[in-house]
Amino acid sequence: MVGAAACLSSYTGLGVVVHGSSGCWFYPSSLLKADLACTDLSADDAVMGSGDRLRTVVQAALARHPRVAVVNTCIPGIIGEDLAGLLDGLPITVVDAPGFLGGAPLGHALAIAALEPVVEPGVETVGIDGLTPLDPFFRGDLHECERLLRLAGAVPGTRYAGGPVESVRQASPVTVIANPAYASGPGERAGDLLGLDAVEATFDRLADRHPRIDPAPVVSECREADLRCRRAGDRYLARHDPPRAAILGDGARVRGAARTLELYLDADCILLGDRSGKQDPVDGRWCQADDLGPVEEGLLAAAPDLVLGSSFEERLAPGAAFVPFAPPVRGRPRLASVPLCGIEGTLSLVEAAITACSGRRKA
Amino acid sequence: MPSSPSLLPTPRSEGCTLAGALSVAAAVSDGLTVVHGPAGCAHHHVSLLLTTLLDQPGARMPTLLSDDLCEQEVIFGGEGTLARALDDAVSRSPGSIAVLSTCVAEAIGDDCEAVVTRVPDSLPVVVIPVGGFLGGGFLEGERTALQAYGRLASRLPVSERSDEPVIALVGEKNLEFEADTHADELGRLLGLLDLEVGLRFIREAPTSELGLLPGADLLVLREPALGPVADRLPVRPGTPLIDGFPVGLSATIEFLRAVGAAMNLDADSACEIEIAHQETVLARFAGLAGSRVRLPAGAGWLAELADALDLVPAPDGVPLPVPEPAPVGTAGISRLLSRWRRAL
Numbered sequence: 001m002v003g004a005a006a007c008l009s010s011y012t013g014l015g016v017v018v019h020g021s022s023g024c025w026f027y028p029s030s031l032l033k034a035d036l037a038c039t040d041l042s043a044d045d046a047v048m049g050s051g052d053r054l055r056t057v058v059q060a061a062l063a064r065h066p067r068v069a070v071v072n073t074c075i076p077g078i079i080g081e082d083l084a085g086l087l088d089g090l091p092i093t094v095v096d097a098p099g100f101l102g103g104a105p106l107g108h109a110l111a112i113a114a115l116e117p118v119v120e121p122g123v124e125t126v127g128i129d130g131l132t133p134l135d136p137f138f139r140g141d142l143h144e145c146e147r148l149l150r151l152a153g154a155v156p157g158t159r160y161a162g163g164p165v166e167s168v169r170q171a172s173p174v175t176v177i178a179n180p181a182y183a184s185g186p187g188e189r190a191g192d193l194l195g196l197d198a199v200e201a202t203f204d205r206l207a208d209r210h211p212r213i214d215p216a217p218v219v220s221e222c223r224e225a226d227l228r229c230r231r232a233g234d235r236y237l238a239r240h241d242p243p244r245a246a247i248l249g250d251g252a253r254v255r256g257a258a259r260t261l262e263l264y265l266d267a268d269c270i271l272l273g274d275r276s277g278k279q280d281p282v283d284g285r286w287c288q289a290d291d292l293g294p295v296e297e298g299l300l301a302a303a304p305d306l307v308l309g310s311s312f313e314e315r316l317a318p319g320a321a322f323v324p325f326a327p328p329v330r331g332r333p334r335l336a337s338v339p340l341c342g343i344e345g346t347l348s349l350v351e352a353a354i355t356a357c358s359g360r361r362k363a
Numbered sequence: 364m365p366s367s368p369s370l371l372p373t374p375r376s377e378g379c380t381l382a383g384a385l386s387v388a389a390a391v392s393d394g395l396t397v398v399h400g401p402a403g404c405a406h407h408h409v410s411l412l413l414t415t416l417l418d419q420p421g422a423r424m425p426t427l428l429s430d431d432l433c434e435q436e437v438i439f440g441g442e443g444t445l446a447r448a449l450d451d452a453v454s455r456s457p458g459s460i461a462v463l464s465t466c467v468a469e470a471i472g473d474d475c476e477a478v479v480t481r482v483p484d485s486l487p488v489v490v491i492p493v494g495g496f497l498g499g500g501f502l503e504g505e506r507t508a509l510q511a512y513g514r515l516a517s518r519l520p521v522s523e524r525s526d527e528p529v530i531a532l533v534g535e536k537n538l539e540f541e542a543d544t545h546a547d548e549l550g551r552l553l554g555l556l557d558l559e560v561g562l563r564f565i566r567e568a569p570t571s572e573l574g575l576l577p578g579a580d581l582l583v584l585r586e587p588a589l590g591p592v593a594d595r596l597p598v599r600p601g602t603p604l605i606d607g608f609p610v611g612l613s614a615t616i617e618f619l620r621a622v623g624a625a626m627n628l629d630a631d632s633a634c635e636i637e638i639a640h641q642e643t644v645l646a647r648f649a650g651l652a653g654s655r656v657r658l659p660a661g662a663g664w665l666a667e668l669a670d671a672l673d674l675v676p677a678p679d680g681v682p683l684p685v686p687e688p689a690p691v692g693t694a695g696i697s698r699l700l701s702r703w704r705r706a707l
Binding site: 001020021022023024026027041042043046072074076078079098099100101102103134152292293311312315316328331 | 466496
């Protein structure tokens with residue numbers, strides 16, 4: 001539900017109603033600071049039905065938005081009310097995303113699917129996929145993807161998620177991906193932008209598809225960024241041992257960050273964890289990261305001196321240098337739009353790791 | 364918990380019982396909490412708990428398991444999943460286990476009480492049947508949890524206790540940033556009577572310590588609304604009770620008198636010391652006298668404080684911040700006055 005509500009709330013021209021209790025509403029609302037309405041279901045509604053209340057709340061939301069998405073939660077999902085039938089005649093989109101179906105990426109995907117994106121083959125824009133407002137790097141990644149596309153002469157197109165909601169009905173036929181864990185849009189995927197090597201490869205593929213796209217400026221900037229990272233890494237390694245890093249977050253991001261830290265800081269990435277719970281059966285560095293228990297055990301055993309993760313991991317490894325890498329990131333202001341993908345994302349990651357490790361040593 | 368921006372303000376906007384119950388269960392320092400529901404329910408509330416813990420240096424991360432009810436369990440029942448989670452919980456050797464039900468668990472009709480019988484008798488276990496929003500709101504969850512732990516306390520072996528009387532703080536607001544500050548202030552006030560807090564029911568107390576509750580000599584409730592909870596706690600008949608932490612100058616003195624009366628102690632000397640302390644505090648803020656201020660109506664302790672400082676209530680006065688919940692004891696007044704001085 002949270003993944004779906006977050007995804008939908010990032011589109012303009014679309015109101016969002018959480019069909020559930022105020023307790024269910026509170027978490028996405030506190031995270032997103034978005035205008036989410038709620039039917040505030042009570043136990044009576046669960047017994048007697050919630051149709052009248054739902055219709056009233058949706059109609060109130062329609063006074064402010066041309067269209068409204070209704071996100072279903074667990075109890076209405078179990079009761080099995082016919083939401084589309086109850087709201088017949090109103091401009092609504094029903095997203096059946098009760099929490100028991102799965103995690104935030106699934107809710108995000110269900111929301112995108114409910115918006116029924118239609119690829120328009122004649123459109124020459126390049127879409128941006130894998131964006132969610134739940135992500136601390138949401139705005140930064142969006143800005144970086146748009147910047148790189150423009151640098152290569154492309155026109156940024158449909159976003160999954162964000163932008164005008166009507167844009168999904170004339171969707172870009174090809175997309176670049178900010179975070180593969182949330183990639184849910186239609187069309188061809190040119191690739192992700194996690195690390196400088198990935199940026200170059202993805203823009204090469206875009207150029208193969210679109211003669212108008214020129215990857216040269218992007219490649220040139222990649223080479224410049226590579227030099228800057230190497231110089232910063234050399235300076236760091238002249239005075240310090242390489243960090244022993246634990247990286248926990250969405251799988252592709254973890255792999256990308258590990259490659260980057262190994263390349264520029266000669267980091268020993270001793271513990272890796274994918275939030276989806278997947279583990280690499282061959283690579284023994286991977287731990288089960290969808291559960292804090294194994295993460296805590298892994299951190300205790302590995303004793304990293306650098307942790308990339310969420311505030312949970314920060315709390316579990318208080319002696320290590322910490323770089324915010326996955327939600328939730330609590331207890332620190334986050335005002336700037338910092339990216340994790342693209343060229344600026346790579347520079348920002350290397351900078352943050354060096355700053356955190358240097359700060360820890362000074363302390 | 365604030366209400367939603369729904370255009371239909373209703374008394375439904377009281378949050379989730381699970382959050383309230385977790386705020387109590389997670390405060391048992393050697394406890395383990397099993398949330399019988401979808402993983403998202405546990406994630407939401409742990410994330411919110413974490414936010415409050417970040418401001419408390421060295422605060423312990425509570426041990427919490429979710430049995431991760433998915434579509435399969437919603438259709439075919441989740442008792443087997445809960446059983447496996449309990450086996451996992453037992454293997455971690457906690458001091459006690461709390462099982463919290465969610466709205467999903469209640470809707471599908473799982474019998475948590477039956478499943479917890481698999482836990483060995485030697486390990487205290489408590490079922491808190493909150494039922495998510497189906498059981499009410501945040502406060503109901505908090506109170507249901509306190510009552511459940513009260514029942515558990517009556518089954519625990521009687522803790523070894525010294526000859527000192529046991530004064531129990533009941534129902535501290537564990538998500539309140541100032542919770543420990545308030546308890547420290549009560550400790551200071553009790554110290555004036557050569558007493559101390561013997562049990563915090565429940566905040567960072569190990570399971571074994573909860574066994575002190577039935578023998579408590581005095582209960583001090585966090586707020587009067589906890590009266591119905593206190594009525595059901597397993598204490599001796601006639602156990603004296605103070606129905607709220609003291610808020611305001613005279614209430615703080617009255618608190619000392621009430622404790623003295625409950626414990627058969629002469630509180631005159633303690634009251635004199637505290638009155639002198641209050642005068643010292645007020646003297647630090649004497650420069651505020653004559654300021655035109657605007658305060659919320661209806662709070663007697665605020666009017667008393669304004670009067671003591673010679674503030675001038677006026678409709679066009681400077682609006683002064685008044686925290687909710689209200690500050691506790693003389694220390695709370697002192698911190699409040701610092702904020703007022705900044706505002707003025």
